[in-house]
Amino acid sequence: MASDQTVSSDPRETVTTYRTCPLCEATCGLAIKTSGDEVLAVGPDHDDVFSRGFICPKGVSLKQLHDDPDRLRTPMLRQPDGSFAPASWDEAFEEINRRLPPILEAHGRDSVGTYLGNPAAHNLAPVIYGRVLLRALGSKNIFSASTVDQMPKHLSAGLMFGGPYRIPVPDLDRTHHLLIFGANPLTSNGSLMTAPNVRGRLRDIQSRGGKIVVFDPRRSRTAEMADEHHFIRPGTDAHLLLALLHVLFEEGLASPGALANHCNGIDEVRRCAKVFSPEAVAEICGISAPEIRRIARDLADAPSAAVYGRIGTCTQEFGTVASWLIDVVNVVTGNLDRPGGALFPRPVAGGAGARDTPGPGRGTLFGRWQSRVRGLNEMLGELPVSCLAEEIQTPGQGQIRALITIAGNPALSTPNSARVDLALDSLEFMVSIDIYLNETSRHADVILPAPSPLERSHYDLALYQFAVRSVANYSPAILETDMPAEWQTLLRLAGVVAGQGSDVDIEALDDLVAHEMTRREAVAPGSPIADRDLAEIMGALEPRVGPERILDMLIRVGPFGDGFGQDPDGLTLTTLEESPHGVDCGPLTSRIPDVLITPTAKIELAPEAIVADVARLEASLHRHVNGSMVLIGRRDLRSNNSWMHNLPLLVSGKPACTAHLHPADAKRFSLRDGGLVRVTSRTGTVEVTVEVTDSIMAGVISIPHGWGHDGEGVQMAVATAQTGANSNILADECSVDALSGNAILNGIPVEIEAVL
Numbered sequence: 001m002a003s004d005q006t007v008s009s010d011p012r013e014t015v016t017t018y019r020t021c022p023l024c025e026a027t028c029g030l031a032i033k034t035s036g037d038e039v040l041a042v043g044p045d046h047d048d049v050f051s052r053g054f055i056c057p058k059g060v061s062l063k064q065l066h067d068d069p070d071r072l073r074t075p076m077l078r079q080p081d082g083s084f085a086p087a088s089w090d091e092a093f094e095e096i097n098r099r100l101p102p103i104l105e106a107h108g109r110d111s112v113g114t115y116l117g118n119p120a121a122h123n124l125a126p127v128i129y130g131r132v133l134l135r136a137l138g139s140k141n142i143f144s145a146s147t148v149d150q151m152p153k154h155l156s157a158g159l160m161f162g163g164p165y166r167i168p169v170p171d172l173d174r175t176h177h178l179l180i181f182g183a184n185p186l187t188s189n190g191s192l193m194t195a196p197n198v199r200g201r202l203r204d205i206q207s208r209g210g211k212i213v214v215f216d217p218r219r220s221r222t223a224e225m226a227d228e229h230h231f232i233r234p235g236t237d238a239h240l241l242l243a244l245l246h247v248l249f250e251e252g253l254a255s256p257g258a259l260a261n262h263c264n265g266i267d268e269v270r271r272c273a274k275v276f277s278p279e280a281v282a283e284i285c286g287i288s289a290p291e292i293r294r295i296a297r298d299l300a301d302a303p304s305a306a307v308y309g310r311i312g313t314c315t316q317e318f319g320t321v322a323s324w325l326i327d328v329v330n331v332v333t334g335n336l337d338r339p340g341g342a343l344f345p346r347p348v349a350g351g352a353g354a355r356d357t358p359g360p361g362r363g364t365l366f367g368r369w370q371s372r373v374r375g376l377n378e379m380l381g382e383l384p385v386s387c388l389a390e391e392i393q394t395p396g397q398g399q400i401r402a403l404i405t406i407a408g409n410p411a412l413s414t415p416n417s418a419r420v421d422l423a424l425d426s427l428e429f430m431v432s433i434d435i436y437l438n439e440t441s442r443h444a445d446v447i448l449p450a451p452s453p454l455e456r457s458h459y460d461l462a463l464y465q466f467a468v469r470s471v472a473n474y475s476p477a478i479l480e481t482d483m484p485a486e487w488q489t490l491l492r493l494a495g496v497v498a499g500q501g502s503d504v505d506i507e508a509l510d511d512l513v514a515h516e517m518t519r520r521e522a523v524a525p526g527s528p529i530a531d532r533d534l535a536e537i538m539g540a541l542e543p544r545v546g547p548e549r550i551l552d553m554l555i556r557v558g559p560f561g562d563g564f565g566q567d568p569d570g571l572t573l574t575t576l577e578e579s580p581h582g583v584d585c586g587p588l589t590s591r592i593p594d595v596l597i598t599p600t601a602k603i604e605l606a607p608e609a610i611v612a613d614v615a616r617l618e619a620s621l622h623r624h625v626n627g628s629m630v631l632i633g634r635r636d637l638r639s640n641n642s643w644m645h646n647l648p649l650l651v652s653g654k655p656a657c658t659a660h661l662h663p664a665d666a667k668r669f670s671l672r673d674g675g676l677v678r679v680t681s682r683t684g685t686v687e688v689t690v691e692v693t694d695s696i697m698a699g700v701i702s703i704p705h706g707w708g709h710d711g712e713g714v715q716m717a718v719a720t721a722q723t724g725a726n727s728n729i730l731a732d733e734c735s736v737d738a739l740s741g742n743a744i745l746n747g748i749p750v751e752i753e754a755v756l
Contacts, residue, residue, distance in 0.1 A: 005470075010184050012035060012036060013035065014035050014040060015033070015035070016031055016032070017032050017034065017580075018031055018047075018048070018580040019032060019454075019476075019478065020458055020460060020475050020582075021055065021059040021471075022122045022458050022460070023059065023061075023062070023453075023640060023644075024056075024640045025188065025189055025192075025193070025194050025270050025469075026054075026188050026196040026197075026198075027051070027082050027460050027464070027467070027473070028044070028045075028050075028051040028054055028056070028197075028596050029049075029051045029052075029053075029055075029196075029581060030042055030043070030044065030045055031043050031048065032044045034478060034479065035349075037128075037479055037480070038386060039063040039067065039479075039603050042059060042060050042061075042062050042327075043055070043060070044059075045292065047581040048473070048581050048582055049471055050467075050469065050473070050582055051196035051197060052197070052521050054197035054200065055106055056197050058393050058637075058638065058650065060649060061644070061647045061649045061650050062454060063095065063184060064647045064649055065452060065453065065647055066479070068646060068647065069717075070715055070716050070717055071435050071436065072434070072435055072436060072437065072447060072449035073449055073450065074086045075087045075088070075092035075181060075448050076437065076446070076447040077091065077095060077445070077446055077574070078444070078445045078446070079444075080457065083141055084447070090502070090736050091505075092250060092448060092523050093492060093493075093496065093502035094500065095445070095446055096431055096446055096493070097502035099429045099445070100402060100429060100496060101496065101497070101499060102655050103401050103428060103429060107399070107401055108398070109137065109139045110140050110141050110398040111139075111400065111401045111402065112137060112139050112400070112402045112403070112497070113139060113140050113142070113388070113392075113400040113402065113404070114137065114404045115143045115144065115385070115403065115404075115405045115406070116130060116142075116143075116405075116406045116407070117405070117409060117410075117413075118149070118407075118640075118643055119408075119643075120144075121462045122463065123486065124456075124458060124459050124547045125456070125486040125487040125525050125546075126406055126486065126490065127462050127515075128461070128487070128547055128550055128551075129490040129494075132490065132491065132509075132513050133404075133406075133491075133493055133497070134381075134427075134492040136494040136498040137228060137404075137494075137497045141376070141391060141400050142381060142382040143384075143388050143410070144505070145408060145413065146379075146386070147382070147383075147385045147741055147742050147743060148385055148413065148414055148742070148743045149311065149314065149315070149414070150191075150192060150314050150742075151220075151314070151319075151380070151384075151740040152319035152322070152676055152737055152739070152740045152742050153518070153744040154167075154326035154380060155190060155320050155366060156320055156323040156610065157323075157328065158366065158604055159609065159610060160324065160362075160605035160607060161595070161596055161603065162361045162362075162363050162364060162596055162598035162599075162606075163353065163361075164380055165353055165465050166344055166353070166597070166637045167345075167465075167466060167752070168327060168330065168342065168344055169194075169308075169344075169345055169467075169468055169588075170307075170344035170468070171306060171341055171343050171468065172193075172195055172201040172205070172273060172468050173201060173204070173469070174303045174339050174340040175304050176205065176208065176211070176302050176303045176305065176340060177211050177213075177215050177298070177299060177305035178205060178210070178211070178212045179295075179299065179305070179307045179308070179329075180204070180216075180222060180226070180308050181216075181237045181241070181313050182215070182216065182309050182311060182312020182313040182314075182316075183308060183309060183310035183311065183313075184216070184220040184222045184621075185310075186198055186199050186221040186222040187196040187220065187222070189595035189637075190468075191310045191311060191411075192466050193310070193468065194306065194460070194466045194468065194469045195467070196402055201468075202222075202225060202226075202459075206438075207232055208740070210302075211228070211298070211302070212226040212228075213226060213227065213228040213230070214226040214229045214230070214724045215232045215240065216229065216231070217231060217232060217233065217632055217697045217700045217702075218378060218634065218660070218697070218702055219694075219696070219722065221637075224522070230284070230287050231286055231287075231697040232287060232631050233285055233286045233699070233700075234288055234312075234316065234320065234630050234746045234747035235746060235747035236284050236285045236286075237309065237312070237313045237318075237628075238318040238321040238322040238325055239276060239284055239620075239621070240281060240287065241322065241325035241326065241328075241329060242276035242325060242614075242670025243273075243277065243281045243285075243292050243296075244299065245270075245273035245276070245328065246273040246277050247292065247296035247600060248296055248299075248300060248329075248333065250277075251296075252296070253297065253333075254266075254332045255300070255301035255332075256332055256336045259331055259334060259337070259592070259603070260405075262593045262602050262603055263603045263605045264603070264604055264605060264606070265605035265606030265611075266465055266605055268611060269328055269332070269605055269606050272606070272614045276618075276621075277289075278290075284623065284692065286697065299329075299333060301493065303340070304338070304340025304656050305317075305333060305335050306335055306341050307326050307335075307342070308326070308342075309322060309323065311635075312632070312638075312746055314742060315742060315743060315744060316737070316746045316747050317620075317735075317737065317744055317747060318613070318620075318737070319737035319739075319742050320610060320613065320616065320738075320740045321617055321735055321739075324610045327342070328605060334428075335538060337590045337595075337649070338590055339589075343589070343591070344591045344592075345464070345465055345468075345470070346470045346559055346589060347464040347465045347467065347470070347558070348464065348470060348472035348558050348559070348571060349459070349554040349555045350554070350558055350559070353465070354559050355524075355525075355558075356447060356526070356591055357597070359598050359718065360597070360601040361598060361601070363597065363598050363599050363601065365539075366378065366380075371383045371384070371387045371391060372391060373387060373394045374387050374390065374394070376736070379740055383740065384734050384736055384741030385410060385414045386414070386733040386741065386743050387733070388415065388420060388423070389419045389420045389423040390423075392423040392427060393419075393422075393423050400427070401427065402427060402428055402429040402430060402751060403424070403430045403549055404430075404433075404493070405432045405433070405434070405441070406432075406433045406490075407433060407435075407596040409440045409441075409642050409643070410424075411424055411438075411440040412438070412439045412440070412597070412642050412706060412708065412726055412728065413480070415683075415731035415732060415744075415745070416727055416728070416729070416733040417729055417731075418683070418684050418729050419733065421439065421555055424440065424443040427443070429445055430444040430446075431444060431447075431448065432444040432448070433447075433448045433449075433486070433489065434447060434448075434449070434450070435449055436646065436715070437713070437714065437716070438642070438643060438709075438714055438716060439711045440452070442712075442714060442745055448493075449483065450489070451477075451481050451485065451486065454477070454478045455477055455478075455481040455483070457477050458475040458477060459472075459547075459576075460473075461474070461554075469584060469587055470559075470584075470585035470586055470587075470588065471585065472571070472576055472582060472583050472585070473576065473579075473582030473583070474573060474576035474577060475606070475649075479508050487510075487545070487546050487547055491509050491513075492504055494509070495509060495524075510586060513550070514538070514545075514549050514553070517550055518537055518538060518541075519551065521554075521557055522534060527557060528561070528564065529557055532564065536564075537553070538563055538712075540564055540565075542678075544573070548573060552572060552573035555571050555572060555576070556571070556572050556573075557571055560585045569721070571585075596751040609739060610739065613738060613739055616738065627699060629665070629750050630699065630701070630702055630747045630748060631679065631681070631701050631703065631727070631730055631746075631748040631749075631750045632702050632746045632747065632748075633702065633704060633745055634660065634703065634704040634705075635705075636656045638651070638656065639704070641706065642707075642709070642719075645706070645716070645722055646716040646717070646718045646719040647718065650717060650720055651719075655689065655723050655724070656707075657688065657689075657703070657707040657722070657725065658688060659677050659679065659688040659689065659690050659697070659702065659703050660693050660701065660702040660703075661677070661690055661691070661692055661693070661696065662692075662693070662696050662697065662698040662699075663693075663694060665698055665701070665752075666690065666692045666737065669753060670754050671690050671692070671752075672690065672692070673690055673691060673692040674689065675702055676688065676689060676690065676754070677752050677753070677756050678753050678754070679701065679750050679751075680750060680751045680753075681748055681750045682728040682749075683729065683731065683732050684730055685729070685730075686708070686726065686727065686729055686730060687755055688703055688724070689723065701750065703725070704724075704727065705745070707722065707727070708725045709722065709724075728745075731743060731745050
C-alpha cells in the first residue's frame with residue numbers, strides 16, 4: 001500500500017483510506033476515515049488525479065448507506081403468509097435450486113428473464129460476472145435500465161463507428177464552444193461523459209474566452225451558468241440539429257476537413273437537412289429562425305467546438321435520430337476526433353475496445369431477435385424494458401414465468417410501472433440481488449443481499465469508457481464483511497441455472513471464466529498477448545482471483561498496460577494498488593481512422609436505418625402545436641437511483657418531488673404554488689405538489705423520476721416518509737423510440753387539473 005495511506009495495526013486508531021465514489025458517473029475521489037469497523041467521516045480526496053477534491057452530497061452519504069438499518073445484511077425468504085424471514089446463504093440457494101431449474105426444464109430457457117439495474121454498471125462484479133450469469137441462463141428475455149436511459153446513443157454509435165461503446169465525448173478541458181442538448185451535467189455530474197467537477201470545467205471554458213450554449217425545456221443548473229439558454233419544446237432536438245446542419249450546408253460553413261476522407265454519406269446528410277430550414281422548424285422547436293442561423297454560424301466560427309446530448313435527447317420520440325445528429329454535427333464542423341472537439345475515450349482497462357486496429361471490422365449487429373409479443377428488436381443482447389410486463393403477462397411459448405433482478409427496481413423506474421408491478425406479482429418465482437426490500441424486491445421469493453460499497457473493491461470498468469481523460473483508480477475494500485462477495489453470489493447463481501446445483505465449485509468456475517476471458521483477449525486483433533502461451537499468462541495473474549484477476553488482465557493488455565512484460569513501465573493492477581489517488585495517463589487523443597470498426601473502416605455518416613427514420617421526423621413538422629401539456633423528467637444532484645431516497649442526507653431540505661409549472665400554465669389551470677395538481681396520461685394518474693417557476697417552458701410540466709415509495713411491504717423507512725409520486729406511472733410502455741426501442745420519458749402528453 002502506498003505511503004500516503006494512513007494505516008495502523010491498532011483497530012482503535014483512525015485510518016484514512018482513499019477510494020472512488022461508486023454512486024454516479026463522475027467517479028470522484030473520496031477520503032474515508034474509519035476506526036475499526038466504524039465509518040467516522042467521508043470527505044474529498046484533494047489529491048485524486050481526476051476529481052482533485054471535488055465531491056457532491058452523494059459521496060458523503062456513503063457512511064449513511066453503510067450504516068443504514070434498512071440495508072439487507074442476510075438473505076430473505078418469502079414465507080407462506082407473504083412476509084419475509086432471514087435465512088442462511090445455503091438455505092437461500094437451496095430454495096432457488098428447488099424452484100428455478102424445474103421452470104427452465106418445463107418451459108425452456110426463455111421462461112426465465114433478467115433485469116439489470118443502473119447500479120450494476122457502477123460495480124465491478126456485476127459488470128464482469130453478470131455476463132457469466134446471463135450466458136449460463138441462455139435466455140433471450142434480458143432487460144436493463146439501458147433502454148430507459150441510453151440505448152439510442154449505443155445504436156447510433158454502433159452504426160456510425162462500428163461499436164456501440166465507441167461514443168465520442170466532449171473534450172471539456174480544451175474546447176472553446178460547447179453546445180448541450182437535453183443534458184444537465186452540473187446535476188448529473190456528466191453522463192456518457194465521465195467528468196468530475198463539471199462546473200469547474202465549464203467555468204474554465206468561459207475563462208479561456210469560450211462559450212456554453214444550452215438547449216433545454218428547463219432552465220437547469222447547467223443552463224443558469226451557461227452563456228446562452230434556449231427553451232426548446234420537448235422532443236424537437238432532432239429538428240433543431242437538422243436545421244443547424246441546413247445552415248452549415250446552405251451557407252458554405254460545413255468544414256469536415258480531413259474527416260471527409262474517412263466518411264461515407266456526407267451528401268446523404270446534406271439531402272436530409274435540406275427540408276429542415278430554420279424557418280421550417282422554428283415554430284415546432286420554439287426557437288426563432290434568426291437565432292438558429294446565428295447559433296449555427298457561431299458554432300462554425302469557433303476555434304474548437306463540441307456538441308453533447310444526453311438523457312433528454314435519448315428518451316424521446318426521435319431518440320436515435322437526435323443521438324446520431326449530435327455526432328453528425330461534430331463531423332460536419334470538423335470537430336470530431338480533434339482536441340477541443342469530441343474525442344473517443346481510451347480506457348486503461350478497455351481490452352480490445354481501447355485499442356486501435358487498422359482496417360475494417362464487422363460493425364455492430366442489432367435486431368438479431370425480437371420480443372415475443374410486440375416484435376421489438378434486440379439491442380446489445382437485450383430487449384426493450386418497455387415490453388417486460390407484456391412478456392410476463394401474455395401466455396404462450398416463451399412467456400416469462402420467473403425473473404432475476406440485479407440491483408434494479410423496474411417496479412418504480414420503468415414505463416407504466418403500475419403494470420410492471422402487477423406483472424411481477426404474477427410470476428411463479430423471482431430472485432432479487434438487492435441491498436433493500438424495495439418496490440421490486442418485495443415481489444421476490446428470495447432476496448440475496450450484497451456488501452456495502454465500503455465492503456467491496458471498486459474499479460469503474462464501465463464508466464471509464466466515457467471518461468474525458470484516460471485515468472484509472474482502483475479501490476480495495478475498506479471494511480470486512482462475513483457476506484459472500486457479490487461475484488461469488490453471481491457465480492453460484494450461474495451454477496444453479498446451468499444445472500450444477502446450489503453447491504457449485506465457485507473457485508473452479510471462476511478459473512474457467514478467467515481462462516475464457518483471457519483466451520478471447522489473446523485472439524482479439526492487435527492483442528499484446530496474441531500467440532502467447534495462455535498458461536504463462538494465467539500464471540502471471542496468480543494469486544489473484546475473482547474480479548481482481550480479470551481486471552489485472554484487462555489493464556495489462558490495455559493501451560497503457562505492461563503487455564505482460566512487453567513494456568516494463570506499463571500499468572498493472574499492482575501499479576494502481578500503489579497509487580491510491582489514481583493514475584492519469586493524459587488527455588484524449590485523435591484515433592481516426594484506426595478506432596473505426598465498421599465494415600468499410602469509415603464513419604458511416606448516413607446509416608440506412610437512421611436515414612429512413614428522417615421521413616417520420618419530416619412528417620412531424622406539420623403537427624399543430626395546440627397548447628396541450630407535455631411531461632418531462634428532472635434530475636436532482638442528491639439523487640441518482642431510487643434507493644438513495646432512504647439516506648437522510650440526500651432527502652433533507654426542500655422536497656425534491658414537485659411539479660414544475662410555468663406561471664402562465666398555473667394561471668390557465670387555476671393552480672397555485674404549494675397546491676396539488678392531478679396529472680393524467682393514457683397509463684395512469686398521479687397527484688403532485690405544484691411549484692410555480694419561470695424556469696420551465698410554458699406548456700411543459702416537470703416531475704422528477706424515482707419517487708413514490710408508499711407501496712405495501714417496502715421496508716425503507718426514510719424513503720416511505722417522503723412526499724412525492726411515481727412519475728413512471730404516466731410513462732406509456734407502448735411509446736418507444738422506433739429504432740432503438742428506448743422508452744419515451746420526455747414529451748409525454750398529459751392532462752392536468754387542480755386538486756381541490
